[in-house]
Every structure is written in C-alpha cells, then in structure tokens.
Amino acid sequence: MAEIARTVERLCEVSIKDYVNPYDLEWPESLDKAQWFTSPELISLYETPTYERLGEAARKRLSFFEAVNFFSINIHGEKSLIEGLAARLYKKGNDGISSYLHHFLDEENKHMVYFGGFCTRYAGKVYPDKKLVFRREYARGEEDFLFFAKVLIFEEIVDVYNVTMARDERLVEIARRINMLHHRDEARHLVFGRQIVKELFARHSPSWPSEALRGAREYLKNYLVSTWKEYYNPEVYRDAGIEAPYEAREEAFHTESSRAHRRRISEGCTRFLLDNGILDEEPAL
Amino acid sequence: MRTEEEIRQSLRDWIIKTSGKILPEELTDETPIIERRIISSLQVMDLILFLERLSNKAIEVDDLKPGVFQNIDSIYKNFFEGGSIDRP
Numbered sequence A: 001m002a003e004i005a006r007t008v009e010r011l012c013e014v015s016i017k018d019y020v021n022p023y024d025l026e027w028p029e030s031l032d033k034a035q036w037f038t039s040p041e042l043i044s045l046y047e048t049p050t051y052e053r054l055g056e057a058a059r060k061r062l063s064f065f066e067a068v069n070f071f072s073i074n075i076h077g078e079k080s081l082i083e084g085l086a087a088r089l090y091k092k093g094n095d096g097i098s099s100y101l102h103h104f105l106d107e108e109n110k111h112m113v114y115f116g117g118f119c120t121r122y123a124g125k126v127y128p129d130k131k132l133v134f135r136r137e138y139a140r141g142e143e144d145f146l147f148f149a150k151v152l153i154f155e156e157i158v159d160v161y162n163v164t165m166a167r168d169e170r171l172v173e174i175a176r177r178i179n180m181l182h183h184r185d186e187a188r189h190l191v192f193g194r195q196i197v198k199e200l201f202a203r204h205s206p207s208w209p210s211e212a213l214r215g216a217r218e219y220l221k222n223y224l225v226s227t228w229k230e231y232y233n234p235e236v237y238r239d240a241g242i243e244a245p246y247e248a249r250e251e252a253f254h255t256e257s258s259r260a261h262r263r264r265i266s267e268g269c270t271r272f273l274l275d276n277g278i279l280d281e282e283p284a285l
Numbered sequence B: 001m002r003t004e005e006e007i008r009q010s011l012r013d014w015i016i017k018t019s020g021k022i023l024p025e026e027l028t029d030e031t032p033i034i035e036r037r038i039i040s041s042l043q044v045m046d047l048i049l050f051l052e053r054l055s056n057k058a059i060e061v062d063d064l065k066p067g068v069f070q071n072i073d074s075i076y077k078n079f080f081e082g083g084s085i086d087r088p
Helices: A002-017 A049-053 A056-088 A095-123 A142-167 A173-207 A210-229 A234-239 A245-254 A256-275 B004-019 B041-055 B072-079
Strands: none
Touching: A002 A095, A002 A173, A049 A245, A056 A095, A056 A142, A056 A173, A056 A234, A095 A173, A142 A173, A142 A210, A142 A256, A210 A256, A210 B041, A234 A245, A234 B041, A245 A256, A245 B041, B004 B041, B004 B072, B041 B072
16 A cells, blocks of 8 residues: 555646646637548558458548547546546545545546547537446455456556557547547556556455456456457448448457457556456457 | 347347357246346447347437346347337
C-alpha cells in the first residue's frame, strides 16, 4: 500500500498540473468525409478480402464510421467505469486512493465530452452498447479486483490505438487531437491501474478457493476477447455501405492477420498479466 | 423464410458451439442457459448479433426485458414472435 500511496500522490500532482477544460476544444463546423479518421492499419476489416475490394474513397468512409465506433466503445466503457469508480469513492479501505479517484472520475467525464461531441456532431449518433452484465457471487475482494483488471485491459488496448492515431499525420486534425487528449490522461490511469490490480491480486487471491481463482482467470481471458469483439461492429459496416455486414464481421474476426493484430496490440497488457501471475496462460485471441 | 423449428435448431446449434459446455442431448428449449452459465454475460453480445442476423431485426439492449435470454423458448418468443424492433 505504501507504493500505491506514493503513486497516488504523484499522479494527483500531475493531474492538477495537466488540468484541461474539455470545452476549450475547437470543433470544426463540418467534416469532409473523404479523409482518414482511423489509421487504415487499425480499421477492423484491414487486410480482409472485404477491405481489399474497397476503393480508397470507400475505405476512408469506413474509417469515419470506425472512428465513431471507437469513440462509442469508449463512451460505454467509461460510463461503466464512472459507475464503478463512484461506488468505490470513500468506500471503507479506499482512503488511500480516493483522492486520485476524484481525478479519475473527472478525467473520464471529460473524455466522454470529446467522444460524445465527435459522434453526435458528425455522425448524429453513438453506436449502442450491446453488452449485458449479470449479477453473480464473488469471493472476498474478487469484485474489486475484477473491476480494476477489466478497466486496465480496456484502457491498455484503447491507449495503443490512441498513441498510434495521435501521431498519424494522415488523420483529420480533430480525430488526432481527441486521441492525443485521451492518451494524455490514460497514461496516468494505466500507471494507477497496473499498481492497483497487482496490489489487489496479491492481497486477495491467496485466500480464494482454487475454483474462484480459475474462474477469475477464465473471466479475464474471455473479457479480453469480448472487448476485442466490440471493435468489429456490423452496424459500422452497414453504415459504410458494405454488403453482408454480419458476414464481414465473422470474416474479419477470424482472419489470421486480425488475430496477429489483436495479439500485437494486447501484448503489453497480456505480458503484464502473465508476469504478475494474474493469468497463467496466454489468452486465445 | 425459416420455420419455427429451423430457427430453434439454429439457436441450439449456436449455443452448443459457442458454449462448449453442453452436449446436444443435454440442451432442451427449456434449459436455463444463463442461470446454468452455459452462456456467460460476455457471450451475450455475440448472441445479440446472432439474433439480429437470424431475425433481420435490430435489437436495442436498453429495451430488453429481464429474462429474455433465459432459454431457447424465451428467446424464440421475444425475438421471433415479436418484441424486438424492426431495422430502420
């Protein structure tokens, strides 16, 4: 806990120093859709036969809806995150981290201002969330551990996309800017996330029955896969004018180059989970 | 146009393939697939997309009633006998 306390203190200082007003962001009145909004290599259909059949204009149009999907995924992820963070604020045992949870909450809300602003201004919609959560019983400390571990997995993947797209000069400026602003805060969230996940696992998992430990590991591996599945959205493909959108999703998800892409993007995250004994085998991505 | 039996069989096939936890002879249209964790909450998104494809109707998660995924019977009644939303 002493290590976390030092990290929390340092992250709070940086959050205060880096404080930004999300309403300062300048939004173009309208956007020319004949531009790149997502790095082509990060488009979910990249290197699939469907993608190969598209001309450049159609690929750029697809890149716009992929950006709307990426921002929509973030909105839904951050909504759940805000709920979970708010529930843990000043909860018994969380005194040492509550000061940082305030920044975390504030920054996640700002991100939704960016993401929601882009989606509603330029697409007129946010793609709906298709996830459902069912209540279940947890071993002692398991629910908190899984909450922060899920947040970490989600944010680690997103951050690789953010870093890549913030640097990609082919992209429309507003798309680059949103990716950059998100990454600036996420870098801190990831430092906090890795420490809290490691600490909660070390504190609670030794007391879990072996079945609970196996279940938690299985759940996280499946969570990683289901997080990736959100990136393959048939509604995106339909909006981009692609015929047979569900078939395109199946094809894209099971293409070997897509698997390699998911493994590459998730590598930092899975390495962390394996090195700390949180996972005991590579997830089948 | 698929018959009711064809739709129910497609649902059974999808559940068996996706779950990997149940044999065909163990799965009836009344087997509680969520309660028995044959399908996990993380697989529900795939189930929703499968149902959209099968019914050619968009599904709004916010409009779903509790228990719609309880078993094959409830899925058939809710998504193929009405209750979901036509794709615009």
